[in-house]
Amino acid sequence: MSKETKEITExxxxxxxxxxxxxxxxxxxxxxxxxxxxxxxxxxxxxxxAIACETKIGYVNGSKGWLIYRGYNIFDLCAYSTFEEVSYxxxxxxxxxxxxxEGFKKKMLLFSHIPNTKRLLMGFPIENMKxxxxxxxxxxxxRQEFTDVDKYGYLSNIANIISADEDSxxxxxxxxxxxxxxxxxxxxxxxxxIKDDLKHAIGFDSCYHLLAGVPxxxxxxxxxxxxxxxxxxxxxxxxxxxxxxMITGREPTSVEERVMDIALxxxxxHGMNASTFASMVVAxxxxxxxxxxxxxxxxxxxxxxxxxxxxxxxxxxxxGSVNNVKPWFDKVRAKKGKIMGFGHRxxxxxxxxxxxxxxxxxxxxxxxxxxxxxxxxxxxxxKEVVSTLGKEKRIFPNVDFYSGIVYSSMGIAPDLFTPIFxxxxxxGWTARVQEYLRNNRIFRPRAMYVGPFDKEYVPxxxxxAAKKS
Ligand code: ACO
Numbered sequence: 001m002s003k004e005t006k007e008i009t010e011x012x013x014x015x016x017x018x019x020x021x022x023x024x025x026x027x028x029x030x031x032x033x034x035x036x037x038x039x040x041x042x043x044x045x046x047x048x049x050a051i052a053c054e055t056k057i058g059y060v061n062g063s064k065g066w067l068i069y070r071g072y073n074i075f076d077l078c079a080y081s082t083f084e085e086v087s088y089x090x091x092x093x094x095x096x097x098x099x100x101x102e103g104f105k106k107k108m109l110l111f112s113h114i115p116n117t118k119r120l121l122m123g124f125p126i127e128n129m130k131x132x133x134x135x136x137x138x139x140x141x142x143r144q145e146f147t148d149v150d151k152y153g154y155l156s157n158i159a160n161i162i163s164a165d166e167d168s169x170x171x172x173x174x175x176x177x178x179x180x181x182x183x184x185x186x187x188x189x190x191x192x193x194i195k196d197d198l199k200h201a202i203g204f205d206s207c208y209h210l211l212a213g214v215p216x217x218x219x220x221x222x223x224x225x226x227x228x229x230x231x232x233x234x235x236x237x238x239x240x241x242x243x244x245x246m247i248t249g250r251e252p253t254s255v256e257e258r259v260m261d262i263a264l265x266x267x268x269x270h271g272m273n274a275s276t277f278a279s280m281v282v283a284x285x286x287x288x289x290x291x292x293x294x295x296x297x298x299x300x301x302x303x304x305x306x307x308x309x310x311x312x313x314x315x316x317x318x319x320g321s322v323n324n325v326k327p328w329f330d331k332v333r334a335k336k337g338k339i340m341g342f343g344h345r346x347x348x349x350x351x352x353x354x355x356x357x358x359x360x361x362x363x364x365x366x367x368x369x370x371x372x373x374x375x376x377x378x379x380x381x382x383k384e385v386v387s388t389l390g391k392e393k394r395i396f397p398n399v400d401f402y403s404g405i406v407y408s409s410m411g412i413a414p415d416l417f418t419p420i421f422x423x424x425x426x427x428g429w430t431a432r433v434q435e436y437l438r439n440n441r442i443f444r445p446r447a448m449y450v451g452p453f454d455k456e457y458v459p460x461x462x463x464x465a466a467k468k469s
Contacts, residue, residue: 002254002255004254004255004258005254005255005258007363008255008258008259008262008360008363009079009080011356011359011360011363012075012078012079012262012356012359013075013079014359015075015352015355015356015358015359016073016075016076016079018355019065019066019075019350019352019355022065022349022350023064023065023066023349023350024064025061025064025066025068025073026061026064027059027061028061028063031051031059032059034054035051035053035054039051046345047445048345050445052272052277052280052443053436053439055432055435056070056093056435057069057070057090057269057428057431057432057435058070058090058269058270058271058428059271060270060271060346060347062344062346062347062348062349063348063349064349065347065349065350065351065352065355066352067270067352067353069086069089069090069268069269070089070090070093070094072089072095074265074266074352074353074356075352075356077089077265078262078265078266078356081095081265082238082239082240082261082265083238083239083240083261083264083265083268083424083427084101084104084105084108084238084239085101086264086265086268086427087104087211087268087427088100088101088104090268090269090427090428090431091204091207091427091430091431091434092204105239107208107212108208108211108212108239109212109233109235110212111208111209111211111212111213112212112213112215112216112232112233112242113216113232113233114142114213114216114217117138117141117142117213117217118216118217118220118230120141120144121134121137121138121141121217121220121221122220122224122230124137126220126221126224126225127224127225127227128225130301130415131218131221131222131225131415131416131418131419132297132298132300132301132307132418132419132422133301134217134221135214135217135218135221135297135419135422136294136297136298136301138213138214138217138220138221139210139213139214139217139290139293139294139297140290140291140294142209142210142213142217142290143288143290143291204434206288206289206290206430207289207430207431207434210289210290210293210426210430211426211427211430214293214422214423214426215233215239215242215243215246215423216230216233216246218243218246218247218416218419218420218422218423219231219243219245219246219247221416221419222246222247222248222413222416222419223246223247223249228249230246231245231246231249232246233245233246234251237251237252237257238257238261239261239264240252240257240258240260240261240263240264241257241260243260243264243420243423244256244257244260244410244412247412247416247420248410248411248412252410255364256364256410259360259363259364259406259410260410262356262360263357263360263403263406263407263420263424264420264423264424265424266353266356266357266399266424267353267399267403267420267421267424267425268424268425268427268428269425269427269428269431269432270399270425270428271346273305274299274300274302274304274305275295275296275297275299275300275305275306275425275429276296276425276428276429276432277299278295278296278298278299279292279293279295279296279299279429279432279433280292280432280433280436280443281295281443282294282295283433283436283437283440284436284437284440284441284442284443285442286440289430289433292429292433293426293429293430296422296425296426296429297422300418300421300422300425301418303340306400306418306421306422306425307418308340308341308398308400309341309399309400309403309404309407309414309417309418309421310404310414310415310417310418311340311341312340312341312378312400312401312404313374313404313405313408313414313417314340314414315339315340315341316374316377316378316381316404316405317374319377319381320377321373321376321377322376322377322380324377325377325380325381325384326384328381329381329384329385333388339381339385339389340400341397341398341400341401341402341404342385342389342395342396342397342398342401343389343393343395343396343398344396344398347396347398348394349394349396350396350397351396351397351398351399353398353399354396354397354398354399354401354402357399357401357402357403357406358379358382358397358401358402360402360406361375361378361402361403361405361406361409362375362379364405364406364409364410365405365409368409370408371405371408371409374405374408375405378401378402378405382397382401385397403417403421404417407420
């Protein structure tokens, strides 16, 4: 472990100690017991407080500010684990042993090659599309029967598919030359090694396919709109490292790789949030996992949800400097405006994810004057908001507040922040969908009808212009 990665682990453990001092991890009895249907709960607008199902995947204690995946607290997972381990944990319910982890990593690497889906996606004008729209289309394309050849079931054939693909679309080679060309790593050898492991993938194949494929799609979107050809992942890089590489075209430093890994862990799952719920609603109709993940991507895109991270950077740039923070904040407050990156439906305490991302943003921004300025402005804004809205309304920074500074410091463009969020949340979406489908019941709430009942139908020619009601 390098000096820097050790320092990063220390920052996380410091954040954990601070969280422990300021909060405690007691569970809320009303949210941590088996459900006896029908159950009572007090429901507010936006289904606030509604209980939809039981889960063993994760728990968010909003009043204390704690986040747990399958029993492990988020700080320990960030300090000691990796995104590959965490995805496995979320999907399967337990941390993998060494052999299982190796098998999983190999599958992820193999499944990240989706040449036919990529080829289809590149047929659309994705350079003119919002990255989240292109990503959503990509997951739809992954689903098509036509591109099923990208799936493991056709594995015996994959070398042929890839080489055929190599002839048909010019894939860019690495800057270092021919021996590092994108398709040069030993696929054939890899295939044979993992064939046995794949037999156990039944039931999870689509989860793996999506988990491995969405970062590749994000890479296609990032590269094409920057005027480059997509890159294939490298076998020597981790999931997080390959994500940075496929987006930026350069190999990340060990610090960037580690920080991206932590960011992915932090975003992997978060209870019944809007995008998770959207993907579960779609899955509950027995539509497939690709369409469910597509629904999750659509919901995540909104500025009240995952889209806030992109907006935060716009706001910080708009504020410009520490000196402008107070006048800017007073103006927004006077208009009762919402500040992006603050507030949460569940957290009425400091979001533990922001506790980790804040120090990481500071750490990464050290060598980057622009990011340093953004961090200083963000830090001043946090102090202003917490000392006022924190006290009055329990409003604190959420996960989206500092993540943008982290990604900006790696040279990633703001409109790719939400796609990166989606890459990570695929783990939570797929795990929760799998779990829900074991006891599936189609989601079907009711609305309270408050309209009229006995209106008389008037033929169109006799109608007067209706007044707005
Ligand atoms: N800035 C200022 N005031 C806020 C903020 C904010 N960011 N968030 C909530 N408030 C205020 C509201 O104005 C409201 O005040 P009032 O009671 O005087 O009317 C009160 O706090 C409650 O707010 P609601 O909007 O009712 O809270 P809700 O639970 O519906 O919304 C949400 C949560 C959408 C996250 C909200 O806090 C918000 O819009 N934040 C900004 C967008 C954002 O950062 N989204 C990312 C969330 S994290 C994620 O999804 C990954």
